[in-house]
Amino acid sequence: MSRYWSTVTHGLIPYVPGEQPVLDNLVKLNTNENPYGPSPRALAAIRAATEDSLRLYPDPDAKALKAVLANRYRVSPAQVFIGNGSDEVLAHAFIGLLKNERPLWMPDVTYSFYPVYCGLYGIEYRQIPLDDDFILRPEDYSPCGEDRAGAIIFPNPNAPTGRLLPLADIERIVAANPEAVVLVDEAYIDFADPSDNASAIALVGCYPNLLVVHTFSKSRALAGLRIGFAIGQHELITGLERVKNSFNSYPLDRLALAGALASVEDEPWFQTSCRKVIATRATLIAQCQALGFEVIPSAANFVFARHPGFDAARLAAMLRQRAIIVRHFNTPRIAQYLRITIGDDNQCAALIDAFRDILHAAQ
Numbered sequence: 001m002s003r004y005w006s007t008v009t010h011g012l013i014p015y016v017p018g019e020q021p022v023l024d025n026l027v028k029l030n031t032n033e034n035p036y037g038p039s040p041r042a043l044a045a046i047r048a049a050t051e052d053s054l055r056l057y058p059d060p061d062a063k064a065l066k067a068v069l070a071n072r073y074r075v076s077p078a079q080v081f082i083g084n085g086s087d088e089v090l091a092h093a094f095i096g097l098l099k100n101e102r103p104l105w106m107p108d109v110t111y112s113f114y115p116v117y118c119g120l121y122g123i124e125y126r127q128i129p130l131d132d133d134f135i136l137r138p139e140d141y142s143p144c145g146e147d148r149a150g151a152i153i154f155p156n157p158n159a160p161t162g163r164l165l166p167l168a169d170i171e172r173i174v175a176a177n178p179e180a181v182v183l184v185d186e187a188y189i190d191f192a193d194p195s196d197n198a199s200a201i202a203l204v205g206c207y208p209n210l211l212v213v214h215t216f217s218k219s220r221a222l223a224g225l226r227i228g229f230a231i232g233q234h235e236l237i238t239g240l241e242r243v244k245n246s247f248n249s250y251p252l253d254r255l256a257l258a259g260a261l262a263s264v265e266d267e268p269w270f271q272t273s274c275r276k277v278i279a280t281r282a283t284l285i286a287q288c289q290a291l292g293f294e295v296i297p298s299a300a301n302f303v304f305a306r307h308p309g310f311d312a313a314r315l316a317a318m319l320r321q322r323a324i325i326v327r328h329f330n331t332p333r334i335a336q337y338l339r340i341t342i343g344d345d346n347q348c349a350a351l352i353d354a355f356r357d358i359l360h361a362a363q
């Protein structure tokens with residue numbers, strides 16, 4: 001606390017990001033980074049952009065990147081918004097689209113940054129409980145008489161559970177709430193089984209109230225570059241542009257723009273790395289289950305698991321002693337779960353060895 005702080009600052013409860021330890025040789029499975037690294041073409045483009053033109057401002061409208069994303073996702077460039085990480089895109093959406101007279105509705109178990117933005121921007125919100133299996137029930141988001149959401153936000157797949165909501169359920173929610181913006185945060189959607197066709201981007205053309213947010217941090221392995229984007233009808237995108245141009249005209253620097261563009265152009269690298277994560281996930285889930293873990297079905301690059309015979313916080317601490325870090329949230333309903341990022345095959349093998357060790361020693 002400081003006498004120099006504003007009242008707003010006094011009232012904030014900031015988000016606590018997963019730890020980024022300085023130690024080498026850690027098996028780091030706590031922040032859902034991608035073990036396979038960015039496209040080599042993206043790295044080459046970043047190197048090539050490291051030149052004299054850095055004295056010039058970047059394109060404030062990221063036109064070239066919007067064009068390749070529009071092409072990749074079969075929308076028009078006017079339906080794309082770009083930000084400095086999807087966290088920034090979300091922040092602009094909270095103040096620009098989700099703040100209303102009526103409260104914002106979100107699941108009770110969800111990305112823990114959402115309530116933080118509500119605190120920052122003075123947005124009232126209501127937490128709608130997921131069912132006992134952490135499934136979101138679309139009917140809970142239907143307006144009931146005068147009781148309806150001012151706006152709705154949820155991740156799909158959900159974080160930190162990894163559960164995927166089928167596209168038909170999303171459409172029910174979006175269609176039932178034509179007065180409310182529905183924001184679907186698809187940070188992990190690229191790790192869903194491709195045959196599920198789960199992305200709500202397919203619905204954007206039909207619903208002016210739908211905004212879909214993506215990030216380059218997970219599936220494109222560019223968490224360090226900070227790129228996120230939103231896809232929605234032009235009406236929503238211009239709202240985001242107004243907020244962005246009232247905050248920072250140049251959210252993406254020249255290196256980020258160059259790297260992001262080359263990353264989108266390297267579709268094979270993207271597909272291969274997503275496929276590898278999906279394959280490793282299936283193995284990891286089976287191995288965890290064989291050790292007695294209960295694992296929530298995951299469409300993300302992490303699994304959410306608990307062991308009925310072992311306290312989650314204690315398990316996390318014992319993994320840490322073995323130089324493996326996973327994420328534990330000490331919050332209601334999920335305090336007995338661990339969120340474990342899908343690493344490469346060696347990292348997952350190290351994790352399973354450690355679990356085996358710990359569980360045997362406890363018998």
Ligand SMILES: *Cc1c(COP(=O)(O)O)cnc(C)c1O
Binds near residue numbers: 088159185187214226
């Ligand atoms: C990781 C994550 C983000 C943030 O991604 P950045 O683009 O790195 O800011 C947003 N939403 C969810 C649900 C996430 O897990």
